[in-house]
Amino acid sequence: MTTQIASTDEGRPSASAPEAPTSTGSRTTRVLGLATLVGFALLVLFSFVLSPADDNQGDAVRIMYIHVPSATLAYTGCFLTTLGSILYLWKRSQWWELVAYASAEIAALFTAVTLATGMLWGRPTWGVYWVWDARLTTTAMLELLLLGYLAVRRLPAEYSVRAKRAAVIGLLLVPNVIIVRQSVQWWRTLHQKPTLFSDGLDSNIEGLMLFSLFLGFVVLGLFFVWLLIHRFRVAWLEEQIADTGLDAAIAERRAEAGGVDAAGRATGPSAPGAPTLATGEAQP
Amino acid sequence: MIRDALVVAGKDLRLEARSRVALNQVLPFALLVLVLFAFALDPDRGVLEEATPGLYWVAVLFSGLLALQRSFAVEAADGNRDALRLSGLDPAGIYLGKVLAVGAQLLLLEALLGVGVAVLYTTELDGWPLLLATVVVATAGIATAGTLYGVVAAGLRVRETLLPLLLLPVLAPVLIGSTRAFEAALGGTPSEGWPWVGLMGVFALLYVVAGVLGFGPLLEEA
Numbered sequence: 001m002t003t004q005i006a007s008t009d010e011g012r013p014s015a016s017a018p019e020a021p022t023s024t025g026s027r028t029t030r031v032l033g034l035a036t037l038v039g040f041a042l043l044v045l046f047s048f049v050l051s052p053a054d055d056n057q058g059d060a061v062r063i064m065y066i067h068v069p070s071a072t073l074a075y076t077g078c079f080l081t082t083l084g085s086i087l088y089l090w091k092r093s094q095w096w097e098l099v100a101y102a103s104a105e106i107a108a109l110f111t112a113v114t115l116a117t118g119m120l121w122g123r124p125t126w127g128v129y130w131v132w133d134a135r136l137t138t139t140a141m142l143e144l145l146l147l148g149y150l151a152v153r154r155l156p157a158e159y160s161v162r163a164k165r166a167a168v169i170g171l172l173l174v175p176n177v178i179i180v181r182q183s184v185q186w187w188r189t190l191h192q193k194p195t196l197f198s199d200g201l202d203s204n205i206e207g208l209m210l211f212s213l214f215l216g217f218v219v220l221g222l223f224f225v226w227l228l229i230h231r232f233r234v235a236w237l238e239e240q241i242a243d244t245g246l247d248a249a250i251a252e253r254r255a256e257a258g259g260v261d262a263a264g265r266a267t268g269p270s271a272p273g274a275p276t277l278a279t280g281e282a283q284p
Numbered sequence: 285m286i287r288d289a290l291v292v293a294g295k296d297l298r299l300e301a302r303s304r305v306a307l308n309q310v311l312p313f314a315l316l317v318l319v320l321f322a323f324a325l326d327p328d329r330g331v332l333e334e335a336t337p338g339l340y341w342v343a344v345l346f347s348g349l350l351a352l353q354r355s356f357a358v359e360a361a362d363g364n365r366d367a368l369r370l371s372g373l374d375p376a377g378i379y380l381g382k383v384l385a386v387g388a389q390l391l392l393l394e395a396l397l398g399v400g401v402a403v404l405y406t407t408e409l410d411g412w413p414l415l416l417a418t419v420v421v422a423t424a425g426i427a428t429a430g431t432l433y434g435v436v437a438a439g440l441r442v443r444e445t446l447l448p449l450l451l452l453p454v455l456a457p458v459l460i461g462s463t464r465a466f467e468a469a470l471g472g473t474p475s476e477g478w479p480w481v482g483l484m485g486v487f488a489l490l491y492v493v494a495g496v497l498g499f500g501p502l503l504e505e506a
Contacts, residue, residue: 014376169433171494
């Protein structure tokens with residue numbers, strides 16, 4: 001019995017030591033991060049200096065280089081969340097569950113960026129921060145749906161409970177967005193025929209403006225991947241900590257029981273309960 | 285599955301008939317909401333009449349939330365959730381039973397709220413076929429989605445605050461659709477309302493499928 005306790009005592013540090021990286025960075029993420037930083041510098045250069053102002057919108061058009069890519073990436077994140085949720089429910093793969101969680105968080109961030117930049121863009125071009133346009137309303141609803149997913153995923157409950165319930169919400173995320181989008185579109189088109197987007201944006205983008213927009217997609221895409229890898233690793237470590245934390249607590253209790261056991265032989269009557277409990281736990 | 289659904293629905297409705305929580309608490313709350321709207325929007329300026337369809341459905345959503353909370357609160361006590369799992373009933377049947385019971389309560393609530401709106405807001409009800417169809421599909425949508433999200437939030441300490449956050453954004457299409465359909469019916473242009481009925485029908489169908497497939501796994505854990 002003493003050997004058993006000794007083995008668990010030895011096993012504890014070695015269980016947590018080998019695969020416990022001290023940071024979430026790796027060579028890949030450092031290269032990615034560097035590329036993102038350089039890309040952002042280039043993007044600033046192209047969007048603020050090199051690309052021309054728009055004929056109609058003036059300098060306000062420069063918001064597009066951040067706004068449009070982040071909207072696209074927000075939707076990408078949602079698809080990843082739904083995909084990960086499906087694969088978690090189907091294959092029971094924790095890897096995909098963590099991908100779903102990480103991308104939901106990043107999608108929420110990018111949706112918020114989309115809304116914020118959209119409002120800043122709306123003020124100079126339309127004169128108001130907000131209109132009840134189909135796209136704006138859908139994006140706002142998307143943010144709320146994502147916050148609901150994240151609220152479930154961060155529940156103070158066991159991993160399996162959180163993960164499974166969140167996965168069901170994640171699974172319904174994209175269908176919900178589609179239905180909300182459809183209904184909002186009908187709602188608005190019944191009331192006001194032309195949407196505000198029909199002029200200005202998609203008319204003709206070419207030359208340096210097109211290149212800047214393309215650069216925005218690349219840079220924000222890199223940023224998205226970089227964030228996703230880091231967030232995934234943090235989530236993975238969080239779950240590891242919860243597991244090893246439990247193991248460590250069990251090992252500690254066992255060590256305590258061992259201490260009582262050693263002392264218990266001397267003191268006598270109070271001891272028998274503790275050692276048998278300890279052996280009973282150690283056996284299976 | 286259908287038989288199990290009727291058993292569960294019967295159980296829930298019997299429970300309701302004996303405890304009368306919906307009748308004594310949820311319904312007065314719904315009427316209270318109607319009165320509060322009148323306080324908030326000056327009834328003399330015609331705002332209330334114009335906004336009647338929207339106010340009606342917001343009142344239905346809020347009181348429907350209470351009915352849904354109640355539907356899962358009765359399963360929370362004394363390990364009823366485990367009893368339900370051990371009962372050998374088909375999980376899909378349990379889901380459909382819960383939907384039926386909630387739907388029946390909602391229909392009653394909507395009928396009485398309709399009377400309340402007609403009396404308090406002096407709304408002239410018109411376009412009956414569309415009104416009834418809207419009520420049926422909107423109720424189906426609220427009950428099917430609400431029961432699925434209800435079981436996601438069930439058994440958690442934060443369920444009272446979690447369910448509205450999860451459910452209300454999801455029900456946005458139902459609110460939009462039912463309000464527009466009511467406006468069309470009351471405004472004498474029912475042809476504009478029927479597409480919305482179709483949309484809400486698709487919504488309800490989607491959630492029936494999701495609930496039938498997903499209820500089992502969700503009930504198993506926790």
